[in-house]
Each structure stands twice: as structure tokens, then as C-alpha cells.
Amino acid sequence: MENIKAYVQENKDRFINELIELLKIPSVSADTAYSQDVIDTSEAVKLSLEKAGCDFVEICETDGYPIVYGQKMIDPALPTILVYGHYDVQPADPIELWTSPPFEPVIKTTDIHPEGAIFARGACDDKGQMYMHVKAFEYMIQNNNLPCNVKFMIEGEEEVGSVNLKTFVENNTEKLKNDVILISDTGMISNQQPSITTGLRGLSYVEVEVTGPNRDLHSGLYGGAVANPINILAKMISSLHDENNHITIPGFYDNVEELSLEERAEMAKAPFSLEKYKNALKLNDVYGEKGYTTNERNSIRPTLDVNGIWGGYIGEGAKTVIASQAFAKISMRLVPNQDWEVITELFTKHFMSIAPAGVTVKVKPHHGGQGYVTPIDSIGYQAANMAYTETFGTPAIPVRSGGSIPIVALFEKELKSKTILMGFGLDSDAIHSPNEHFGIFNYLKGIETIPLFYKYFVELSKK
């Protein structure tokens, strides 16, 4: 595979333009207004897999958005790699904070990306990282050096909880049979220091509704005499953390895996500057659970965050109203061994129990997923590390991520194989935020590194 560098250089512009075309389709799975765009994107992905060299590609319908499945089987005796990715993206709002329209991709340079980065919703998460695999596969086909079988499973509901992927995987274990699952939907430490994500947090996402009076009331005539749903919701949310920022839900920490001091010391070796971290976010200070470092708080510790809140009059000027209802979207990041369904039940039970008389409370579970840890002594991990070492000139560091890819735990349960998370994004890529971008360097480096994973994985498998 010595000519991979050359191939990437020759086709660089085309690789970038193809990705830009894909980014132009606003495949926002959370908003039904974009449903046709999501469908169109699945068609575009199908086409790209066919062009790249799959000998079989199909659009698999689900109760939600379709899953694009493609494969290239060269020899049943050889190992099979299953590539997973997603073609749907997060909503773009707050739209006014984008410096260029989220679905009109442009290349701009930044301090971290002097050679330019593609700015668009989904540039990194996950269209860009998913498409690296399509182009790496194209290279191996074009150069007759695909060393094993490959299967692609690209879904369109990852940003809304992969609600229908579970059923699809359960019903297609034979079709999806593989020796290792390869995903690029995470990040690495920096463009100088690659890392491999060895742990993911689980997730429980709920929506709560607090109802007081049966109609909006005049705050002068009723203020102080009835429970104000917004004040009550604030009180209830506030009570979910104690003064040390521990979560107060009874039983919440019961199964939390406590790392040994050795493991925590190992983690602490990853290069990290608290000053740079604060400056990057323009924060005067960090904030979190007492007794843990910033990197521990966002990786090995469970959290509870309000992702959205609304109620009452939020227009221009002033309106003296007591709203009849107030709402919040709340998500909890979980660590390995915390079962998301159990946690969702504990949250619901507790949240209902702290509702004062004068209001009624509803909790609607949205979705969730289990956490995941992968051992670093597996063939897959070693192959990934060898690939990074060759292209970056330095070994990758194992890192626990705070993010969640709920389906990873599902894959292991249903398909009995380990997942390798080869991420090429950076924390500064602003995924889920305005001005999401993906470095040209990272995009091309990914295309260059992936074939090496195939090569080393097959070699190590033979031993």
C-alpha cells in the first residue's frame, strides 16, 4: 500500500468536492421538515458505495429512515470488516451563529487547520468521517489491494438515537457477520497526537413537562398564590445535583465502575492543558463533580445536563404571565455498567417524586444506549495503533470519550464482535455546534490510514 499517499494526492480535489456535494443535502433527522433530504442523502450514499466498488448495495427500509447496506466479498475464508457510519446530521440551529450557511460548505483556514477545513453541518459528524471509509475502499479496489471482505452499514438515525437500527441488526445478524467493526465517529487528541477511543459513555435522554394551572394566568392577580411551573421546574432541576455536583437521584451511582488510582494515573498521562481548554471556550473556570479532574468528569463519570428548556413568554419585551406549562429536555451520560433503561426508570421515579403539590409532572423517555469499553490488547486495537503509528509517525494513545455511540454495545451483544473507534476529528471541530468543520488534513489522513488498518488487521488475524 505504498502508493496510498500518491493516490490521495492525485484525487484530493475530487475527494473534497464529492464530500462537499454530500454536505449540501440537509439530512437533519430530528426535524421532519427535512425528511425528503434525509432520503435523498441515503440515495447519494448508495450511489457512492456502488461507484467505489461494492458488488452489492441496497437501501434497507425501516420504520424510520433507511439504512444503506453495501458489501464486497472477495473470499469467505478471509476476515470481514464491518464499517458503520451515519449520513444524518444534527439540527443546524442556532442558525444565526453560523459564519457561513450550514448547508453551503466552504473551505476556510483556522489556526489549527492552516491547510483549510470544510465548514458545514455534518462535515465531521459523521458525513466526513464516514466518507473517508468510502474513499479508502475505492483506493483498495482501484489498486487491487483490498485484503479482506468488507461490509458497510450507513444509517440515517444516529442523531435521534438509532431507533430502528436495533431491530435491523437483530434481524440481520447473518448478513452483518464480521470479525471486527470499524467506526470513525469520534475524535483524536490532536493532528500531532493520534488517539483511539477505548470507552464510550451511555446515554439516557428524557423530556419533562410540568403543568400548573389549566391556563396562562395574569401574574399580578395570581402571582404568589399558585405554583409557577417555570419556578418549580427550575427548583426540580436544581435539586438533581448536590453542593458537590453529585447527582442526587437515588441509586444513580450504584453500578458506576470506579477506576483504580493506577488507571486514573494512566489517563492523566494524556497531554492536556487546562488553560488552553478554558481559553478555547472563553471560560473563567471549569465546573463539575468534586474530586475528579476535567478529563475524568467528561469521560469516566456520569453526568446530567439540561439540553433545552422553555416555557412562558419568550418574545420581545415583557408579558406578565404565569405559564400553564414548562418543559425541559434532559440527558444523562452514563458510564460502563450503568444500564440506560434502569437509569431512565430511576430518573422518572425520582423526578415524579420531587414534584410539589400544585403541579403535575410528566416524564417522556426519548432514547438511550449503553456505555462501552474495548480492551487495548485486541487484534483490532493493535492494527489500528499500527496504522496510526505509520501515518502519524507516533503511536496512538488510548482515550475514554465522554460521547455516546449507543449502538456499539448493541453490536457487541448481537454480532459478538468488538468495535474499533478510529476517529480523525478534533474537539475544536464544533460538532453539534454552529460552524462545524472538518480539517482537510484530517479527512485525507483518515483516507490514508484506513487501508493500513485493513492490511494489519488481516496480517494479525493470520497469526
Add this chain to the structure above:
Amino acid sequence: MENIKAYVQENKDRFINELIELLKIPSVSADTAYSQDVIDTSEAVKLSLEKAGCDFVEICETDGYPIVYGQKMIDPALPTILVYGHYDVQPADPIELWTSPPFEPVIKTTDIHPEGAIFARGACDDKGQMYMHVKAFEYMIQNNNLPCNVKFMIEGEEEVGSVNLKTFVENNTEKLKNDVILISDTGMISNQQPSITTGLRGLSYVEVEVTGPNRDLHSGLYGGAVANPINILAKMISSLHDENNHITIPGFYDNVEELSLEERAEMAKAPFSLEKYKNALKLNDVYGEKGYTTNERNSIRPTLDVNGIWGGYIGEGAKTVIASQAFAKISMRLVPNQDWEVITELFTKHFMSIAPAGVTVKVKPHHGGQGYVTPIDSIGYQAANMAYTETFGTPAIPVRSGGSIPIVALFEKELKSKTILMGFGLDSDAIHSPNEHFGIFNYLKGIETIPLFYKYFVELSKK
């Protein structure tokens, strides 16, 4: 004035028809689409005052809608009563909830109004109550028993904050000179039990902004490691009340007038059913400051309510984001002696002080107004009470309202005279709501009671 009853009976139909004509003009001051109608209404009011017997009436232009001024000076040595009211009305929407068109007045009977009520926007607030004064004045002119001087100041911007009235009053203190101000823009307990509003609450309205990271963040990658502005806002709002629902802002209660047990016992005599109150709002229980009854909580006690809150993702579905900012609109209802500007400062100082490291907080004052209380031993109050007692056969009960009429405090400051709030409306009249109406009984009873106020006020003034 023994013939007032008879006069009202003889002219009853005309009184009703004249009001109906006035109600047909959609004088919605909040909507510029009706600006000509608002102007037309001021002309109609001017004409009605001339017809009723004013010897001088003028339309006073302002930067907004005009103020109609009229007067009848019979003897500078006699007391002067200034009547204030407004000819503009609230918007009619939601129009679909009206059982008859808001500007096509019809008379319908209800359980509370077996003799019929006029259904139309402004029927009670305030065209109906304002016009009672015009007709009461007409009676006194026709029967040569007007006992004092009278001045009318009828504005057209009350429903949009009386923005230009302040300047008008400040610039015309001589012209508006009076011994007592009489307003019918409030309600009474019931048609069997008259009441006089002796207190209004002040208001301080602010908007707060909590900023954490400089951009929205992925709640997985950053959750638990940075201050979440929504969680922090909830925590800060929650801390503004203690476990007894007392407001925790230092100095907030310093000037709060504490009523004596006698005064509270007097208040408690007002007929009130907690069950009916809860059922009307479909509440399983009331909620408020410990140690006070529902009627005390919404009248003699200051309150703090969030009128609106927003932040993060509030669209369909789920988004795992930590918002960069969270916002809330917060208003405090104040009681007499609490200065709204001082309270706004105390709130701002305290709210900034409780912001934890990791966020920055801004407080933007919106507007406010002073509370008002009228002593029940004043000549004006006694005269009003004597008038009610004579026409209703039972004394009026003094009642503190939770609402605010900022101009009343302005009148006292600029014109150095007390305001008497002689309301004839009922809570069930649905002012500011669909199907606003005003009882025929209430309308005629008001016309019958007002001249007696003039009579007793002049008599008591002589002593």
C-alpha cells in the same frame, strides 16, 4: 339625589344603546391596523362629554393616541373630582374563542347576570366602566345637583402602558388640579358584596442572561466538565426562594408594609372559597409563601415569578447539546413602600453575586412601577363606602388587588391627590379574554352609585 334610581330606570335603554354604539368601534391600541378606529373613539368620547354637559372639552394630542379632556367648573371654592378612564381596548384574539363577534355587542344572560350582560371587547375594561361616569355626570347636570367641579381625563393608551400619559400629566398639573381622583377600572367581590380596591402591587420586570462556554457544546464531550448555563440558571432561579417560599434577595423585605392582625382579619372577611379557586384552575393544591393565605399571597405580599425561560434545543426530538447561553424573564410584584427601582437594583446585585465561576451573568431591567395603597380613613374612601352602602344595602369591603396600575402612583406623585378605585366589574367578566362582558346590573348600579360619591365627598369635605 333621591331621584337617581328613577332617572336610571327611565333612561336605561338609552344608556345601554349609547354604550353599545361606543363598543362597536374597535379601538385596539396595540394594533396599528385599528389606529383610525382609536381616533374615532376619542371623537365619540369627546361628543359624549359635551352632550352630557361639560362646558369645555378638548382632544389633547400626544406622541401616541389623544387624551380626551373635559370639565365642568361650577365654583372654584368647591372641591374638584378628576375622573380617569380609558377608551382603548385589548386585542380581541384569540378571536375563535368568542361566542359572538367582539365588536358586535349583544346582550346575553348568564348565571351571574340573569338580567343580562353586554358581550363585547371593552364592555367592562374600560368603556363600560368609564361611560358610567359620563352618564352619572349627565344625571347630575340634568337634575341640577352636581355638588362640585369635575374634570375628565380619558386616555387611549392604557392597554399599551400609558406611554404618553406620564408626560401629559407632568405638563398639565395645574389643569388637572383636583381634590380626589376617581377611577372605575377594577372589580368588586360580587353583585351582593361591593368592595373597594385599596391597594395595588408595584412591579419590577427584568431579563437575565447566563453565558457559559463561547459556543454550544456536545454534551457528551463536555458534559460534566463545564458549567451548563441552563442548569446554572435553574440553580440560580431556584435559590431565589427558600423552603418557605420567602424570597432570599437580601433587603427585599426591608420596606414591606406588614399588616396588623386586625387588618388581616378584616381582609379575611371577604367571601372566598379555596375549593372553587382550585377547581377553576384545575389545581390539586395552591402554593406560596408560608404563613399567609391565598388572598394575602396575591395581594399584600411581594412575589417573584419567572414569566419566561428559554435556552438550548427546544425543537422537535432530541439534541445532545450544552447551550452557550440561557435566558429568563423575571418579574417581581411589589407591595406599598417597596420602591421598584431599589428592588431592581437589589435583584441585580444579588443575582450577579450568586453566579458561580464558569458563567457570566447579565441582568437587563425592563420596566417597573410603584405599588399603591389608599388609607381607608380618607374622606374619599369613606364617601365611596357610604355610596356603595346606600345602593347595595351593605358596606364595601376594602380589598388589596395583586395587579398593578402604575399611573395611580404617578397621579399621587404629580397631582398630590389620592385615587379612589370604585370598580363595578367582576372577576368573571373575562377582561383581556374572549367573551368579555359587563353586567347590565353592574353598569346601571355604577351610574346610580357614582353621584352619591360626589354628594358624600363634598359633604365630608365641608367638615
